[in-house]
Amino acid sequence: MKTSSERLADAMEQTRRKWRLRIKAEAAVAEATINLDQFMAALKVVEDDHQLVLEKVQALRNALCCLSEAGEQQPHQAIAILKDLSAFFGARFAKHMEEEEKNLFPFLEQTVPEGGSLVARLRLDHTAILNKRQEFADCLEIAAELMDDGLSRAVLLDLVAFGLELWELLDAHAHAETQAIRQCMVCRLPG
Numbered sequence: 022m023k024t025s026s027e028r029l030a031d032a033m034e035q036t037r038r039k040w041r042l043r044i045k046a047e048a049a050v051a052e053a054t055i056n057l058d059q060f061m062a063a064l065k066v067v068e069d070d071h072q073l074v075l076e077k078v079q080a081l082r083n084a085l086c087c088l089s090e091a092g093e094q095q096p097h098q099a100i101a102i103l104k105d106l107s108a109f110f111g112a113r114f115a116k117h118m119e120e121e122e123k124n125l126f127p128f129l130e131q132t133v134p135e136g137g138s139l140v141a142r143l144r145l146d147h148t149a150i151l152n153k154r155q156e157f158a159d160c161l162e163i164a165a166e167l168m169d170d171g172l173s174r175a176v177l178l179d180l181v182a183f184g185l186e187l188w189e190l191l192d193a194h195a196h197a198e199t200q201a202i203r204q205c206m207v208c209r210l211p212g
């Protein structure tokens with residue numbers, strides 16, 4: 022049989038335990054909210070960028086079609102547009118990929134089932150895009166030097182081929198990333 026002071030001590034210990042649990046639960050909710058806020062902020066940056074990227078990807082395809090139609094003798098206008106687009110993918114888009122790797126990919130990695138392998142694939146896409154963009158830029162530079170005398174058929178075909186390969190990589194990556202973000206948002210839904 023416990024004495025009244027022992028019963029009081031037990032009751033106080035129970036109360037302390039309840040408070041400790043409550044503080045822990047509140048801290049977990051606060052942490053989840055901060056993580057969710059960070060995720061939403063990262064998502065907003067990515068979505069804003071993606072609007073612009075999609076426009077540029079579409080513009081790349083259109084400019085390649087124009088170049089094919091213009092042929093070896095009249096490539097000037099299409100090449101000027103392609104140079105601007107190549108500069109965009111080499112600078113602004115490269116920065117976008119860096120931002121994703123820093124702010125978005127950790128969320129995907131932690132949230133989506135098999136997030137590690139998904140993020141590894143997205144990172145490989147980024148590297149492949151950068152490499153292909155460089156090949157395209159090199160080919161564009163050669164074409165720009167030669168174009169006043171008219172391009173050879175071989176240079177024109179190379180340029181269109183590199184451009185289309187870059188377009189395919191960008192398009193496939195945009196789809197994979199959108200799918201991954203959707204999956205991440207579903208996983209983060211409460212309950």
Ligand SMILES: [Fe+2]
Nearest residue numbers: 071117121198
């Ligand atoms: Fe992206």
Ligand SMILES: [Fe+2]
Nearest residue numbers: 118121194198
């Ligand atoms: Fe990306």
